[in-house]
Amino acid sequence: MKVFLYDEGVGEELNIEEIARYLRQKLGKAEIELRGNLFSFNLSRGRAEDYAGKIASSKIPEVGREIVAGQELLYGEIEYEKRRISGKTRAFGILYDGFHLQRVFRQMIPGEELRLDFAHIIFTNRLLATWDDSNKKYHLRTSIYGIPSLVSTTGLVEAPAKPRDYYLIKQQYESLGKDLTELKDRFKGSFIDYEDKRLTEVAKGYAMQAVFYSLTGNPFCQDKGCRLYNAHWQEELIFAQLESDYEFCPRHSRLLEKA
Ligand SMILES: [Zn+2]
Numbered sequence: 001m002k003v004f005l006y007d008e009g010v011g012e013e014l015n016i017e018e019i020a021r022y023l024r025q026k027l028g029k030a031e032i033e034l035r036g037n038l039f040s041f042n043l044s045r046g047r048a049e050d051y052a053g054k055i056a057s058s059k060i061p062e063v064g065r066e067i068v069a070g071q072e073l074l075y076g077e078i079e080y081e082k083r084r085i086s087g088k089t090r091a092f093g094i095l096y097d098g099f100h101l102q103r104v105f106r107q108m109i110p111g112e113e114l115r116l117d118f119a120h121i122i123f124t125n126r127l128l129a130t131w132d133d134s135n136k137k138y139h140l141r142t143s144i145y146g147i148p149s150l151v152s153t154t155g156l157v158e159a160p161a162k163p164r165d166y167y168l169i170k171q172q173y174e175s176l177g178k179d180l181t182e183l184k185d186r187f188k189g190s191f192i193d194y195e196d197k198r199l200t201e202v203a204k205g206y207a208m209q210a211v212f213y214s215l216t217g218n219p220f221c222q223d224k225g226c227r228l229y230n231a232h233w234q235e236e237l238i239f240a241q242l243e244s245d246y247e248f249c250p251r252h253s254r255l256l257e258k259a
Pocket of ligand 1: 248
């Protein structure tokens with residue numbers, strides 16, 4: 001197996017080299033390759049700018065409406081994505097359809113490398129969501145697994161729910177016009193926040209989920225203490241990735257020994 005790691009705008013938030021070292025340590029037989037910036041590693045497959053329109057068309061204007069292919073774009077939207085690709089701006093407050101974006105990024109990977117035993121993992125700071133047809137709404141995602149797999153740093157902060165009390169007290173703070181930084185201090189450590197020092201450690205577990213997707217077709221585990229646990233709450237994420245006494249459950253540990 002081969003694992004390729006790409007940086008799509010995460011910059012210093014995440015130490016991808018440290019994640020590569022971790023994967024090398026866990027996957028003795030696999031080859032791990034750092035490819036740096038997604039848009040600069042393989043420019044022969046089209047200029048980075050040509051992807052701006054495709055990326056812009058993956059944006060979600062309304063969380064209650066599924067986006068369709070070929071939606072009309074404004075000039076400014078494409079220009080924004082060009083600046084974003086060249087690192088001149090950072091995407092904040094924009095939501096992207098995770099599956100659309102995955103298809104766009106897939107086009108940037110050489111065809112002969114689109115193999116099930118190759119794990120392409122793209123660390124992005126774009127906020128991703130996927131459409132849920134049962135309640136007709138987009139839902140935030142930490143990651144999207146497939147070829148390639150996407151792990152979102154903003155998703156790790158925003159997608160898993162914070163403690164219930166946080167939302168209650170936040171409402172009180174807002175209605176009283178109180179400073180929200182004080183609220184964050186009160187809940188310090190109980191969720192992953194922006195510029196959180198624990199982000200790289202957490203992302204290692206999500207990289208492993210992508211690896212297991214390639215190995216077995218299933219990135220997840222039911223065991224709450226296993227790093228492959230699909231956390232819906234921040235406290236579950238913190239337990240699975242940082243606090244559990246073991247990294248992987250017995251079954252996944254055995255699978256790793258063979259990988
Ligand atoms: Zn497990």
